Amino acid sequence: MRDRPTVDDVGTAVYTVPTDTPEADGTLAWDTTTLVLVTVRTGTTTGLGYTYAPAATAHVVRELLAGTVTGLSALDVPRANERMCRAVRNAGLPGVAAQAIAAVDIALWDLKARLLDLPLVALLGAARDDVPVYGSGGFTTYDAERQDRQLRGWTEDEGIPRVKIKIGESWGTRETRDLERVARARASIGDAAELYVDANGGYTGGQAARAGDALADQGVTWFEEPVPSDHLIQLADLRRRLPMDVTAGEYGYTLPYFEHMLAAGAVDCLQADVTRCGGITVWLRVAALAHARGIDVSGHCAPHAHAHAAAALPNLRHLEWFHDHVRIERLLFDGVLDPGGGSVTPGADGAPGLGLSLVAERAEPYRVQ
Numbered sequence: 001m002r003d004r005p006t007v008d009d010v011g012t013a014v015y016t017v018p019t020d021t022p023e024a025d026g027t028l029a030w031d032t033t034t035l036v037l038v039t040v041r042t043g044t045t046t047g048l049g050y051t052y053a054p055a056a057t058a059h060v061v062r063e064l065l066a067g068t069v070t071g072l073s074a075l076d077v078p079r080a081n082e083r084m085c086r087a088v089r090n091a092g093l094p095g096v097a098a099q100a101i102a103a104v105d106i107a108l109w110d111l112k113a114r115l116l117d118l119p120l121v122a123l124l125g126a127a128r129d130d131v132p133v134y135g136s137g138g139f140t141t142y143d144a145e146r147q148d149r150q151l152r153g154w155t156e157d158e159g160i161p162r163v164k165i166k167i168g169e170s171w172g173t174r175e176t177r178d179l180e181r182v183a184r185a186r187a188s189i190g191d192a193a194e195l196y197v198d199a200n201g202g203y204t205g206g207q208a209a210r211a212g213d214a215l216a217d218q219g220v221t222w223f224e225e226p227v228p229s230d231h232l233i234q235l236a237d238l239r240r241r242l243p244m245d246v247t248a249g250e251y252g253y254t255l256p257y258f259e260h261m262l263a264a265g266a267v268d269c270l271q272a273d274v275t276r277c278g279g280i281t282v283w284l285r286v287a288a289l290a291h292a293r294g295i296d297v298s299g300h301c302a303p304h305a306h307a308h309a310a311a312a313l314p315n316l317r318h319l320e321w322f323h324d325h326v327r328i329e330r331l332l333f334d335g336v337l338d339p340g341g342g343s344v345t346p347g348a349d350g351a352p353g354l355g356l357s358l359v360a361e362r363a364e365p366y367r368v369q
């Protein structure tokens with residue numbers, strides 16, 4: 001093809017948004033969330049991508065990636081992704097660099113779809129129209145009333161038939177309260193909705209096995225990171241012992257990480273985060289690894305960064321409709337998706353790319369870089 005469009009410019013912006021109330025899971029607490037936005041431009045067409053990561057991520061984009069990508073074909077995203085991975089060799093790919101690459105990669109896919117005037121799902125090729133979501137929040141900082149209100153908001157107001165709460169409070173030292181909160185969650189949502197829990201690696205192996213039996217009594221069907229996700233043997237052991245699905249993968253930054261997790265038999269459903277693992281280019285490869293083993297994939301957080309790619313997967317379980325990120329994406333972007341009934345339909349409105357546009361006047365008060 002002659003006269004291929006090339007990437008003319010790569011830009012960054014950083015937004016730090018306070019949470020609506022202090023949030024914590026089993027092993028971390030926070031009261032703000034930072035979104036690093038990347039824009040890539042070809043002529044008058046601009047694509048956007050983002051990651052939830054420290055502001056330093058934007059610096060990595062500017063210092064190590066922008067010069068690497070500028071001048072490349074805007075149609076050849078895998079080439080740009082590979083060049084970026086090589087450019088960060090000495091900085092270290094896992095972590096901030098992979099998140100920086102992810103944001104640029106997502107922006108490049110958005111740009112290409114816009115250049116072709118297609119929703120991104122149409123460019124990738126759909127395997128499904130509807131992408132199931134699950135409501136995710138239930139922070140350990142919530143009191144009973146707030147947890148109940150959030151859960152009923154998903155199940156009763158929005159019709160989402162699956163929800164997740166955090167457990168493993170204070171590194172697993174509040175197990176009694178964890179189980180009380182799970183029982184209250186079941187009472188809030190009734191028997192018809194699925195109940196998931198996420199310990200964020202807060203339990204020890206034996207503790208997770210004992211808690212797992214109690215969680216099974218509440219009909220919990222998803223036990224995420226019962227132990228730290230690097231402990232693949234413990235995950236595999238819990239997977240064999242417990243009736244519910246054992247899941248992990250949100251801290252995967254490279255393709256071999258996911259291969260090791262799958263090869264260890266550590267998960268029933270593989271979680272992968274498109275904003276961490278190197279973008280849509282790598283996320284699709286992660287899904288192929290899982291598909292080859294008969295394992296489903298669930299998109300971790302950042303739902304609007306995942307939705308179009310998720311619709312391209314034959315082995316998609318669902319996306320995480322994460323309270324903190326949904327709130328930020330609704331604040332910063334026009335074109336957000338409606339999870340009513342328990343799924344989103346990316347590309348249904350025909351808008352090109354991810355279908356998102358930054359609303360500058362709403363975003364500007366939160367801009368820190």
Ligand SMILES: [Mg+2]
Nearest residue numbers: 198200224250
């Ligand atoms: Mg998690």
